[in-house]
Amino acid sequence: MRIFHFQRFLSIIYGILKYMAFGIAIYSLYYSTNPNQITTEPVDRVRRVTKRIDSEHQSNRQHFKSGFEHDASRGESYAIETIQNNKTSVQDNLARKTLEVVIVTAASARYFYALKNFVGSVHYWERKRRIAVFNIGLTQAQVEQIKYWCNVDIHWEWGIPRSKRMASKDPWEFNWKPFVLTEAIDTYSAILYSDAGSDVRAPLDSIDNILLNDKYFFVNGQDLDMTSLGHEETFRYFGKNKSQSIFKNKPSYAGGLQGYVKSYKIDNLIIKPLLECARSTRCMSPKGSSSINHRYDQTALSIILYSSGLQITAHTEFITTSKQDLNPDPLRKSEYTIYTGRKTSNDFIGKLCFKQPKMVPFTMKKNHKTNHQLSNHYTSTQVLMNKHNSNEIDIQGDSERIQTTNAPKGKWINHSVFLRAKQIAAMSVRKP
Structure with a gap:
């Protein structure tokens, strides 16, 4: 029985081998006319398929890789931007906490009485505020008095230094002002300049916040068209023309109240051009200019600011030229912070603080x-x-x-x- 089954198994194997040999013979006979087909066509087909698969795979890999890199770069740039923003925010906050806005002014002998009133007003409203006074024509006796006022630094003790190469040292031509601003910014980093003929009528916190946020502070209010009192030569010095739309029917920026925080941008866009203007006889006080046809430093400042490309908001809401707008009691807070009185106020003479005298x-x-x-x-x-x-x-x-x-x-x-x-x-x- 077992032998029978074994013989049957061998016959089946023999039949399979016979049919396989027959198939191989037929296959060889069929491709004998083109022997390359036997070897190359399947290989080529495999190569084509493999190439297609590889290309698709490579494409997918590249896609995923680029997508990952793109997402990674986006994530990295976002992280860097976030860190920088946070760093800037922290630096700004630290700057606000550490930067002290110093009040800067300048006076000649004729303005000494007004200077005392101005400093007295700062002493009353901002008792701890530092004040920098620049001597542009004070007498030596007046300078000696200033040395004993509280929180006051006196600059240019012996008058305008000879080293300041300004076009004119006449105080009424205002070539000195850019030199005052430059030295004050370099010394204190954050300043609010005010003419000595003005006085303070309220705390300066709001102005400080705007100045530290924007890095500058400007006001309008003296006219409606800066070209009406701007000498043509000053415009030509800057390569501009009075008729240009950026100047026509635009108010002047006041030179009597302006603030700066030291920065590369402010220095290059505003301070340096203003300083170079003060050194040229063609710019701030050109030949033929007078108070009838020219605003000197204000004209130069306005041309520079309107040409700078800065998006400046003038904060004229802080100043007034009329005493009627002020609180009748000067020792009470007024709606307006700065009164540009032009030497007409003496409300704070008695509030002047003195150091412990030597x-x-x-x-x-x-x-x-x-x-x-x-x-x-x-x-x-x-x-x-x-x-x-x-x-x-x-x-x-x-x-x-x-x-x-x-x-x-x-x-x-x-x-x-x-x-x-x-x-x-x-x-x-x-x-x-």
Whole structure:
């Protein structure tokens, strides 16, 4: 039984092999006319299919790769942008916390009384605010007084430096102002410049916020068309023309109130062109210009700002030229922060703050032959001890308020007004 099944299995295997041999013979006979077909066609077909598959695979890989890289680059750029924005935001916040906006002004001898009122107004509303005063024609006695005002830095102690190569040193031609702005920005980084003829009528917080956010602060309000009081030569200096639409029927930017935060952009777009203008005889005060046909620094500033491409918003809502707009009580907050009074205000003279004065002993001795005569014995390090009581000068604060009183031995006086006291004493001496 088992042998039978084995023989049957062998016959089946034999039949299969026979049919396979027959098939191979027929296949060889069929392709004998074109032997290359046997070997190349299947290979070519495989190659074509493989190539197509590879290309599709490569395409898919490239697609996924580029998509991934694109998404990765987008993610990376987004992350970098977010970090930079956050960094900028943090830096801005730190800048707001660390940057102190310094009040800057300038004055000549004619404006000294107005300067005292202006500084007094800052002392009243912003007690801790630092103030920088530039000397553009003050007397030495006035400079000595300023040294004893609270929180005040005096610049150009001996007047406008010779090293400042300005076209004109006439204070009324305003070539000095760009030099003041440049030095103030370099020194303090964040400044608010105001003319000394103005005064402060409210806290400066709102102006500070705008200045630190925008990096600049400007106002309009003096005219409706800057070309009406702008000398043609100033326009030509900047390569411009009065008739251009960017200037026509546009108000001037005021030179009496402007603010800056130190930056590369502000320096290149505004400060440097303004400084170069002040050095040229053709620009800020050209030949033939006067207050009748020209606004000097304001004309130059307005041309620069309108040509800068900056999107500037003028904050004229903070200023007024009319005292009627102010609170009748100057010690109460007004709607307008700055009153551009042009030396017409004296509301804050009494609010001027003085430092602890540097004192020197100073004696006026009574003489039988003359009136009061200065003692030649005084020193900055020790009290002059007199054996007898004498009539001595008692100086408190302002050199203009000098009184002669009976005083104890060795009276200390403010050194800042020593020269003035000496002049008054000398004037009171009678010739024998």
